[in-house]
Amino acid sequence: MTPEPHPPTGPDDRTAAPPPGCPAHGIGAGGPHRLHEAPDLADLYERLRERYGPVAPVLLHDDVPMWVVLGHAENLHMVRTSSQFTRDSRIWTPLKDGMVRPDHPLMPHIAWQPICSHAEGDEHLRLRGAVNAAIGTIDHRGLRRHIGRATQRLVNRFCETGRADLVGQFAEHLPMAVMCEVLGMPEEYNDRIVQSARDMLKGTETAIASNEYIMSCLRRLTARRRARPEDDFTSHLIGHPAGLDDDEVGQHLRLVLIAAYETTANLLANTILRVLTDPGFRAQLNGGQMTVPEAVEQSLWDEPPFSTIFAYFAKQETELGGQRIRRGDGLLLGIAPGNVDPRVRPDLSADMQGNRSHLAFSGGPHECPGQDIGRAIADVGVDKLLMRLPDIQLDCAEAELGWTESIASQHLVELPVRFTPRPPQDVRAQPSHTPMPVPQPRPAWEISTVRSEQPPSPSPSSEPAVASAPRPAPPAGPRTAVVTVPPRPRTAPATPAPAVDAGRERDRPRGAWQRFLRWWRGY
Numbered sequence: 001m002t003p004e005p006h007p008p009t010g011p012d013d014r015t016a017a018p019p020p021g022c023p024a025h026g027i028g029a030g031g032p033h034r035l036h037e038a039p040d041l042a043d044l045y046e047r048l049r050e051r052y053g054p055v056a057p058v059l060l061h062d063d064v065p066m067w068v069v070l071g072h073a074e075n076l077h078m079v080r081t082s083s084q085f086t087r088d089s090r091i092w093t094p095l096k097d098g099m100v101r102p103d104h105p106l107m108p109h110i111a112w113q114p115i116c117s118h119a120e121g122d123e124h125l126r127l128r129g130a131v132n133a134a135i136g137t138i139d140h141r142g143l144r145r146h147i148g149r150a151t152q153r154l155v156n157r158f159c160e161t162g163r164a165d166l167v168g169q170f171a172e173h174l175p176m177a178v179m180c181e182v183l184g185m186p187e188e189y190n191d192r193i194v195q196s197a198r199d200m201l202k203g204t205e206t207a208i209a210s211n212e213y214i215m216s217c218l219r220r221l222t223a224r225r226r227a228r229p230e231d232d233f234t235s236h237l238i239g240h241p242a243g244l245d246d247d248e249v250g251q252h253l254r255l256v257l258i259a260a261y262e263t264t265a266n267l268l269a270n271t272i273l274r275v276l277t278d279p280g281f282r283a284q285l286n287g288g289q290m291t292v293p294e295a296v297e298q299s300l301w302d303e304p305p306f307s308t309i310f311a312y313f314a315k316q317e318t319e320l321g322g323q324r325i326r327r328g329d330g331l332l333l334g335i336a337p338g339n340v341d342p343r344v345r346p347d348l349s350a351d352m353q354g355n356r357s358h359l360a361f362s363g364g365p366h367e368c369p370g371q372d373i374g375r376a377i378a379d380v381g382v383d384k385l386l387m388r389l390p391d392i393q394l395d396c397a398e399a400e401l402g403w404t405e406s407i408a409s410q411h412l413v414e415l416p417v418r419f420t421p422r423p424p425q426d427v428r429a430q431p432s433h434t435p436m437p438v439p440q441p442r443p444a445w446e447i448s449t450v451r452s453e454q455p456p457s458p459s460p461s462s463e464p465a466v467a468s469a470p471r472p473a474p475p476a477g478p479r480t481a482v483v484t485v486p487p488r489p490r491t492a493p494a495t496p497a498p499a500v501d502a503g504r505e506r507d508r509p510r511g512a513w514q515r516f517l518r519w520w521r522g523y
Helices: 041-052 072-080 121-136 141-160 165-169 174-181 191-202 206-225 233-238 246-277 279-287 294-303 335-339 372-389 459-468 512-520
Strands: 055-060 067-071 163-165 308-314 318-320 323-325 332-334 404-407 410-411 416-418
Touching: 041 055, 041 335, 041 404, 055 323, 067 072, 072 318, 072 332, 072 335, 121 233, 121 246, 121 404, 141 165, 163 165, 165 174, 165 246, 174 191, 174 233, 174 246, 174 372, 174 404, 191 206, 191 246, 206 233, 233 246, 233 279, 246 279, 246 294, 279 294, 294 372, 308 335, 318 512, 335 416
Parallel strands: 067 332
Antiparallel strands: 055 067, 163 416, 308 332, 318 323, 404 410
């Protein structure tokens, strides 16, 4: 016996007009809201929270019914309870009933694919195990070095002009440059693959062609690594005992590439924008009260790269957040509204340093496996950028900034900045706020232990006494300076210098301590 069709409306909805099951049921002043028509989704989510609580009914394009989960605890329960909720959209009632047409704007996000993020049970373990194992082979020290060099190359493109758009010239390029290296196809990184990734995610008329271009790059990569494996993510994914075929390899490469790209591009732009527009935030960062990784985590709380994720589906009738959820209902993972749930963040102005319980990377079996890569790209990218351009400033009024907002994410269109023009830098050199001049050649001596304070200079009258009378060996301790000199020539120098017993300074040039201090300080 099949359950009666119904719209996902709250128990308090008493709209009498259209009959149950009609896509228009509940629409109106007191009915569900169309998410894609909301001018301000954050404001809408708060109004829904006030009316319905942590789980609220909404409508997608074509008035397809859906639940949006607004509560932090409810979101975590949904993603962690695989016995009640799945990511397999084939059980979604509106899809089975024909309410969702094949060309629905959200179908690319919702349509089932044979990838680990949609699989369940043993198949999920097989596919996810291969992805996790391949990610586990990444050398994170080498990755951070590559991120730093990629950042320097990008900054070199605009550092001499004094102006830049940090979205189009930096945030959208750095993740793609890094991920092409991680996957093993650095030769494919160029402006075209960046533009194709952006175009595909926007859902434009050319999105299908853009997706095909990216898949063609990934298919070529798969064929090369089948024939000649190397030490990269793709080779390890192909060589995993799970035995992924070429189609599975290609689809998972696409998943990793696009998910890491979109998430990190937004994270970079949001973090940099926060630094440029929040004086207190920047002061904490400059003053050492906050590290760059802590700044990134704060951004993940306040401006998560994805505001919602499509979607989870109820495997059985259940209750969530006080709402009756029937089998086949769809639910949006509400990352942005969950992160500002007043039950976990009663004061949104309070910093969340050291707290990683945000929902930015989801949770449960489908938690983002590459989140550490995204964090590394954002940490190193922001740090290197600010070190290269320490006086960077926003080059327009904050109100003039434009955004492209969808149900899934909010993307900054441009981030114009200005700064003092600087020359390009060697990508292998360490950046510095004030480059130090190369020190002059040092005398042929070295100091193994430095005195804690400068010793008094001997007076001229005391030098003969030092040479004529033996002196006891100096006590051991950190205040002792041990000076090593090369063998002296047998011939006497033109100006004889006083000598001391073994273990003490001998024939030390005048002013050596001062020269050492100058070298140590970089003068």
